[in-house]
Structures are given as structure tokens and as C-alpha cells.
Amino acid sequence: MESSAPHRAAPPARILVVDDDADMLRLLSLRLKAAGHDVVAVGSAEAALAQLDIARPQLVLSDVRLPGRDGLALFDEVRARHPSLPVILLTAHGTIPDAVEATSRGVFTYLTKPYDGKELLEKIAQALALSAPAVAQPHADEDWRAEIVSRSHRMTDLLSEAYMVAQSDASVLLRGDSGSGKELLARAIHRASPRAARPFVAVNCGAIPEALLESELFGHVKGAFTDAVSNHKGLFQAADGGTLLLDEIGDMPPALQVKLLRVLQERAVRPVGASQATPIDVRIISATHRDLEAAMASAQFREDLYYRLNVVSLVLPTLAERREDIALLANHFLDRLSRKYDKRLSGFAPEALKALTTAAWPGNVRQLYNVVEQVCALSTTPLVPLTLVQRALRTPSTQVLSFAEARQRFEREYLVGLLKMTDGNVADAARLAQRNRTEFYRLLQKHALTPGQFKQEAGDADDVVDERHE
Structure with missing residues (x-):
């Protein structure tokens, strides 16, 4: 019941449907329009490419068998022009191997004819969710x-x-x-x-x-x-x-x-x-x-x-309990982090975004942010590929710090450890750090640490009265 509500609330999606069978084209158009979508229906790959020049749809739904340029060649051209635009292929049993191979190259999914109407609408909804704009402007x-x-x-x-x-x-x-x-x-x-x-x-x-x-x-x-x-x-x-x-x-x-x-x-x-x-x-x-x-x-x-x-x-729910937010968050973080790293990133490849939305996310939104930061820092192409996402998901997700930030954090933790070990005695702490006292005091001042706060007062424990059993 929850999953259907977002689709009703969502604005109509523009879907480009490609099939040389006029009856099938009419049936697909009627079904998609009944589901609330705007449909542009064409009978060939060439006509589809002409439509792409006029207005970019949010999804392409194409038969594999087309006259002249087939559905796989159409996908290659769509991918070259609009890398993040999802494509769903409709295939007869004889072309299943080609369709399976196409999914490894980035086709969102394929459906065999005769297709199940409910499954088609579900796949379209999933593809549209993955390609949704990063962030809607708040009212x-x-x-x-x-x-x-x-x-x-x-x-x-x-x-x-x-x-x-x-x-x-x-x-x-x-x-x-x-x-x-x-x-x-x-x-x-x-x-x-x-x-x-x-x-x-x-x-x-x-x-x-x-x-x-x-x-x-x-x-x-x-x-x-x-x-x-x-x-x-x-x-x-x-x-x-x-x-x-x-x-x-x-x-x-x-x-x-x-x-x-x-x-x-x-x-x-x-x-x-x-x-x-x-x-x-x-x-x-x-x-x-x-x-x-x-x-x-x-x-x-x-x-x-x-x-x-x-x-x-x-x-607060876990990220796994709000899975429909993953693509939205990933694109939002990518937009923000691409500016930080001064990179021109247009988005995630459809299969990369699919991997993000199906991952476990034990570290929740913070882990997703760190994964996106890692792929953003390492990506050499405008579209983040599946391989980078898979690598980031396999490795423990750690916060990406600059060298200066990491050094600053280490210095403070190191100084706190020394002061705790020496009970706030600066001379002993400086000796252990092999630094003179003047330099050590300068480091303490830099990190706003006062040695006296680490001294254990004999009367500290007596100041606290446990009232739980009074």
C-alpha cells in the first residue's frame, strides 16, 4: 500500500515507446497513458533518435527487433547521447541472449513478449525512481x-x-x-x-x-x-x-x-x-x-x-527502511561533492544506481555519503560506473579526509592520550612526545587543550551522590 502512493503523487513521466508493430505500439501507448504517463510512440530507431533531438524523455521503452537499426543499436546511441537515461527492452524468446548481454552493458532491464502488464508498470516505476531529479526545491x-x-x-x-x-x-x-x-x-x-x-x-x-x-x-x-x-x-x-x-x-x-x-x-x-x-x-x-x-x-x-x-x-528509520530515498540522496550527494572535488559528473550509470539502491547500508545515510564521496573522488568519467560503486561497497566505508584534516585529528587524539597518561603533567607529556615544553604548549593551545583538566582530583568521586537508591 505504501509503495503505490509515491507513483500516484509523482508528476507524469515522458516515455518514448519504440515498436514497428502498429498494434503493439497502440497497446503499449494505451496502457502507459492509463497509468498516467505522457507517451511519444514511434515505429523505428531513426524516428526515436529524431524525437530525442526534440525533447529528452525520462525513459525509453523499445522492442529489440526493429527495421534497419535494431533496439540494441538504438540503446548504444541513447547511451552515447544521454548516459543516465534508462532503457527497457522488449524481446522475443529468440533474442533473449542479446537482451541479457545488453543488461551487462547498461540496459535497465528487459521483458519477454508476451509481457505481463503489471510487471511492465513496476519496472517502469523502478526505472523512473532511479532516474528522478536529484532534489526537489522545498516549498x-x-x-x-x-x-x-x-x-x-x-x-x-x-x-x-x-x-x-x-x-x-x-x-x-x-x-x-x-x-x-x-x-x-x-x-x-x-x-x-x-x-x-x-x-x-x-x-x-x-x-x-x-x-x-x-x-x-x-x-x-x-x-x-x-x-x-x-x-x-x-x-x-x-x-x-x-x-x-x-x-x-x-x-x-x-x-x-x-x-x-x-x-x-x-x-x-x-x-x-x-x-x-x-x-x-x-x-x-x-x-x-x-x-x-x-x-x-x-x-x-x-x-x-x-x-x-x-x-x-x-x-529515525534506517536507510534500508526508506529505500526509495537512496537514489535521491545519492544524486544529491554527488551534486554537492562534485563541486568539492571540482569534477564534472553528470550522474550514476543506471546499473550503478541500481547497485546502490539494493545494497544493505548498515551505516545508513552516513555510509551512503562516504561511498558517494569515494566514487566521486575516484571517477574519471562523467558518469559514475558500476565498478567504482561495487568497489566502494566492498570496502569498509570510512570518512574521506584531506591530509590536513587527518593530521589535525591525529594530533588532538595523540595529545589527549598523552595528557591522560601523564595525569596532565606537561613536562612528562612533552618528554614522551620528544618535544620541548614551549613547542608542546603551542600544540596544546592550537587544539584548545588545558592540562589541568586531565588532573585527577582526590575529591572528585566524593562530589557525586548517587540518588537512584535513596
């Missing part, structure tokens, strides 16, 4: 969700719910597998909310070392610890009046869960080392791929914090 009232490229029913329903939630100030918990687009949805909710003109701030609770996370969230005052040479506003204060996304909230350390709960209850934040709390006005959106109910059962996540965050819960 003026849809600017809030412009970053989310989708036409699936699952996402339409989710976005309708998200828009309604955005109008309130309720805390939202976004659930979904890694790479499914939780941060994009959080940004969309912020843009649709009355807070849209105020800041949106995102923090990944699992990516920041525990020793730094408290200061990042709540801030610190000058002299709170060694190297705290000035006051530092935390992310709660940076997001004041706006929205704060606590991504991967399930990875937040238990000690900080207590302090976060206090901030949410009191609507005020006390920076590390401060004696007074500062009032804040922040809308909280949290996100996780973890099973928080299981985490609560194993005492890894506080029940009272869970209910404070989970006022409204939205679940």
Missing part, C-alpha cells in the same frame, strides 16, 4: 527541513511529527542507528521552533574525554584548575535562548548524569569552580543509538534523567 514553508532529502512515507510521517513537536518547548529524545541523521533532524526541529533565531549548539557526549566534558558543558571560571587562565563559557551558556543537542547521551559518564539532571531541574548552570549558578533558557534535544532502557536496567543510565529527557521520542 517556502518547508525551509526548516531543507537539509533533509527525502520522499519516503516513513520520513514524511516523521517530519510531520517533528514539526508539531518543534512548536512546543518539550525535551525530545531522538533514537536511531548510527548514521541515520539524528543531528540533521535536531537542526530541523530547531529551525521550525520559536527559538530558530537563537543558537543551535551540538555536543557529542561520547567524543569528548570525561575530564573535559564537564567544563565543555558547564564552563569554568578563572583559577578553577591549573591552566584555567580565564573564564570559559560552557555550551549550555553558548546555547542560551536556543537549542542544545546532547548527541550520544547514552555515553555520558554517570557522574555527569547527576550534574546534568541538576541543571535541568534548576534551569541554571554552575561553572566548574564557581560559587553561584547562572540561569539558562535552553531547549534540550538528546540523541542516542543505544538502548537506554537496557542501560537503565544495568544501572548505566539514570532513570530520573531518562524521563526528564524523554518527554517526546522520535525514531
Whole structure:
């Protein structure tokens, strides 16, 4: 029931039908027009090529046996002129081997005569979905969700719910597998909310070392610890009046869960080392791929914090659950990335796009983006071929970083590791890195790292009171 709706809503497709049998041509035209398509019917390959010069259709449906130039030769010419235009061949049993060979060269599919009417319409719908334009312009009232490229029913329903939630100030918990687009949805909710003109701030609770996370969230005052040479506003204060996304909230350390709960209850934040709390006005959106109910059962996540965050819960579908969006997303990413890599890419070969739409996608939209980036970086032809897509799908999908970006990331992770190992002792850390202290301090400053935040205070553990069993 879901799959038929997009076809009814879609605008009519222009289909070029080629067959030298006048009765068959009439029957095909009537069937396709009844399904809502615009049909141009011709009796030869030469007439079809003349029509291609007049207006480009969205699909070519051709018999293999034609007078003069046959359907296979017509396909070769179509492919040369319009590489991404899908072609479906109709074939008698005697020409099946030729049609099978043609599919390996890029024909979308073939059907044997007498064809099944329902199967024909299904194949046409699939081919049209694969060759659909990359991104439809959002309506003026849809600017809030412009970053989310989708036409699936699952996402339409989710976005309708998200828009309604955005109008309130309720805390939202976004659930979904890694790479499914939780941060994009959080940004969309912020843009649709009355807070849209105020800041949106995102923090990944699992990516920041525990020793730094408290200061990042709540801030610190000058002299709170060694190297705290000035006051530092935390992310709660940076997001004041706006929205704060606590991504991967399930990875937040238990000690900080207590302090976060206090901030949410009191609507005020006390920076590390401060004696007074500062009032804040922040809308909280949290996100996780973890099973928080299981985490609560194993005492890894506080029940009272869970209910404070989970006022409204939205679940993002996996990419496999919104498969009709894959071609749309792939073309959207290719358009964006071709500009990044300064390449003239016109799209994916039909068989390459077909491979993308049938892949498993355990890494969801993020994995699709990385695969498209890999093929974009490596493609030497305007049309991305099947071989590149197959190679990208076979290899684990990793983010493609520039050398400078990769070096920057390594440097920061390396410095954090050294400071944790040496308990924030700069002299020891510099010695291990075989760098002098001046150069080491310069590196720390470059990455905004303060050694004092890595020092273990004896009284830290005593500051936290576990209220779960009180």
C-alpha cells in the first residue's frame, strides 16, 4: 500500500515507446497513458533518435527487433547521447541472449513478449525512481527541513511529527542507528521552533574525554584548575535562548548524569569552580543509538534523567527502511561533492544506481555519503560506473579526509592520550612526545587543550551522590 502512493503523487513521466508493430505500439501507448504517463510512440530507431533531438524523455521503452537499426543499436546511441537515461527492452524468446548481454552493458532491464502488464508498470516505476531529479526545491514553508532529502512515507510521517513537536518547548529524545541523521533532524526541529533565531549548539557526549566534558558543558571560571587562565563559557551558556543537542547521551559518564539532571531541574548552570549558578533558557534535544532502557536496567543510565529527557521520542528509520530515498540522496550527494572535488559528473550509470539502491547500508545515510564521496573522488568519467560503486561497497566505508584534516585529528587524539597518561603533567607529556615544553604548549593551545583538566582530583568521586537508591 505504501509503495503505490509515491507513483500516484509523482508528476507524469515522458516515455518514448519504440515498436514497428502498429498494434503493439497502440497497446503499449494505451496502457502507459492509463497509468498516467505522457507517451511519444514511434515505429523505428531513426524516428526515436529524431524525437530525442526534440525533447529528452525520462525513459525509453523499445522492442529489440526493429527495421534497419535494431533496439540494441538504438540503446548504444541513447547511451552515447544521454548516459543516465534508462532503457527497457522488449524481446522475443529468440533474442533473449542479446537482451541479457545488453543488461551487462547498461540496459535497465528487459521483458519477454508476451509481457505481463503489471510487471511492465513496476519496472517502469523502478526505472523512473532511479532516474528522478536529484532534489526537489522545498516549498517556502518547508525551509526548516531543507537539509533533509527525502520522499519516503516513513520520513514524511516523521517530519510531520517533528514539526508539531518543534512548536512546543518539550525535551525530545531522538533514537536511531548510527548514521541515520539524528543531528540533521535536531537542526530541523530547531529551525521550525520559536527559538530558530537563537543558537543551535551540538555536543557529542561520547567524543569528548570525561575530564573535559564537564567544563565543555558547564564552563569554568578563572583559577578553577591549573591552566584555567580565564573564564570559559560552557555550551549550555553558548546555547542560551536556543537549542542544545546532547548527541550520544547514552555515553555520558554517570557522574555527569547527576550534574546534568541538576541543571535541568534548576534551569541554571554552575561553572566548574564557581560559587553561584547562572540561569539558562535552553531547549534540550538528546540523541542516542543505544538502548537506554537496557542501560537503565544495568544501572548505566539514570532513570530520573531518562524521563526528564524523554518527554517526546522520535525514531529515525534506517536507510534500508526508506529505500526509495537512496537514489535521491545519492544524486544529491554527488551534486554537492562534485563541486568539492571540482569534477564534472553528470550522474550514476543506471546499473550503478541500481547497485546502490539494493545494497544493505548498515551505516545508513552516513555510509551512503562516504561511498558517494569515494566514487566521486575516484571517477574519471562523467558518469559514475558500476565498478567504482561495487568497489566502494566492498570496502569498509570510512570518512574521506584531506591530509590536513587527518593530521589535525591525529594530533588532538595523540595529545589527549598523552595528557591522560601523564595525569596532565606537561613536562612528562612533552618528554614522551620528544618535544620541548614551549613547542608542546603551542600544540596544546592550537587544539584548545588545558592540562589541568586531565588532573585527577582526590575529591572528585566524593562530589557525586548517587540518588537512584535513596
